Amino acid sequence: MSEPLKQLQTAVEKLGIGHYRRHVLLCTGPSCCAPEEGNAAWEVLKKLLKDKGLLTGEKACYRSKVGCLRVCCHGPTLVVYPEGTWYHSMTADRIPRFVEEHLENNAPVAEWIFACNKLG
Numbered sequence: 001m002s003e004p005l006k007q008l009q010t011a012v013e014k015l016g017i018g019h020y021r022r023h024v025l026l027c028t029g030p031s032c033c034a035p036e037e038g039n040a041a042w043e044v045l046k047k048l049l050k051d052k053g054l055l056t057g058e059k060a061c062y063r064s065k066v067g068c069l070r071v072c073c074h075g076p077t078l079v080v081y082p083e084g085t086w087y088h089s090m091t092a093d094r095i096p097r098f099v100e101e102h103l104e105n106n107a108p109v110a111e112w113i114f115a116c117n118k119l120g
């Protein structure tokens with residue numbers, strides 16, 4: 001195996017890629033929200049995924065902080081795959097309910113969803 005592939009394989013193993021059921025992408029602005037607001041939501045999301053054991057196991061969720069999802073209004077914008085559920089206004093105070101209802105109980109929070117685009 002080449003050196004780049006070895007390094008990539010190490011990263012894959014360290015991150016647990018291959019075991020995830022969901023991927024949550026959270027935009028932290030600057031156009032859909034103030035970066036401070038987006039980063040505050042990101043910190044809560046990170047902590048809750050870890051504290052609730054949602055980084056591994058049956059409901060393992062990969063998380064990504066992104067700079068833009070091209071919606072650019074009423075953020076922080078968040079999208080969950082594979083179901084392709086798009087959420088608006090996902091400020092830090094909303095993250096706990098989102099994690100509990102959508103990620104733990106498979107019950108998306110309908111009132112905050114503005115679009116759906118299931119993949120696959």
Ligand code: FES
Nearest residue numbers: 027031032069072
């Ligand atoms: S800056 Fe958040 S969607 Fe564009």
